[in-house]
Amino acid sequence: MDRCNANLFNLTYLLNIAHYLLLFSLASSCLHLTKLRLVDGCIQEERQALLSFKQHLTDPSGRLSSWAGHHCCHWKGVSCDNRSRRVTKIDLRNTYEDRFFDDADDYGEEWDEAAYEESCLRGNITSSLLSLKHLSYLDLSDNNLQGISILCQLQSLRYLNISFASSDGGIHNCLFNLTNLKKT
Numbered sequence: 001m002d003r004c005n006a007n008l009f010n011l012t013y014l015l016n017i018a019h020y021l022l023l024f025s026l027a028s029s030c031l032h033l034t035k036l037r038l039v040d041g042c043i044q045e046e047r048q049a050l051l052s053f054k055q056h057l058t059d060p061s062g063r064l065s066s067w068a069g070h071h072c073c074h075w076k077g078v079s080c081d082n083r084s085r086r087v088t089k090i091d092l093r094n095t096y097e098d099r100f101f102d103d104a105d106d107y108g109e110e111w112d113e114a115a116y117e118e119s120c121l122r123g124n125i126t127s128s129l130l131s132l133k134h135l136s137y138l139d140l141s142d143n144n145l146q147g148i149s150i151l152c153q154l155q156s157l158r159y160l161n162i163s164f165a166s167s168d169g170g171i172h173n174c175l176f177n178l179t180n181l182k183k184t
């Protein structure tokens, strides 16, 4: 190969590398876009499950009013895994009591039974929650729910708080079957 041809060879070689670099950066920006789309996303089946759960509850104070639209991971009380977008956490603890104690310290606020009752979620827990296969955290405390025993089938749970969540009597024995729960 003479000198001139060698340079030509180098040039094609460099162009090839540039070509690959361009493809690579295009590919990674596509990946980036996909990731962004997922960040807002929510698994449709899980969204349906949450909506069905909501449908069987009454919610006089509108605590579930953000539970509408497509982005279920942004709904109040719902958290998803950042990568898989699976619902991993539902926190529907009634915080009336917490707020009361904060305010009672600050302003000597009186306990308002009607306001407490209004902030309770009521109704039946339906089997729709069982579609949330990655649900590991569930706090339903201080509400007024029936059908707690369905939760015995949520094997993925690691944290469950149902204190004062139910009027249908005590802790269900079947909850001892939730082997992943961290004992506290």
Ligand SMILES: *[C@@H]1O[C@H](CO)[C@@H](O)[C@H](O)[C@H]1NC(C)=O
Residues within 6 Å of the ligand: 082
């Ligand atoms: C998931 O994203 C949220 C919000 O951007 C962030 O606060 C949290 O640390 C992330 N969690 C993980 C495990 O990356």
Ligand SMILES: *[C@@H]1O[C@H](CO)[C@@H](O)[C@H](O)[C@H]1NC(C)=O
Residues within 6 Å of the ligand: 056, 123, 124, 146
């Ligand atoms: C809850 O479910 C039980 C039995 O499935 C039913 O009898 C009751 O009416 C339901 N309650 C509500 C508030 O939907």
Ligand SMILES: *[C@@H]1O[C@H](CO)[C@@H](O)[C@H](O)[C@H]1NC(C)=O
Residues within 6 Å of the ligand: 093, 094, 141, 142, 161, 162, 163, 184
């Ligand atoms: C469960 O919920 C109650 C009432 O919201 C709270 O006082 C308690 O600390 C919670 N228990 C655990 C173990 O997190």
Ligand SMILES: *[C@@H]1O[C@H](CO)[C@@H](O)[C@H](O)[C@H]1NC(C)=O
Residues within 6 Å of the ligand: 173, 174, 175, 176, 177
């Ligand atoms: C625990 O699960 C086993 C197997 O599914 C079942 O036979 C048993 O009755 C359950 N125990 C309780 C207390 O529900």
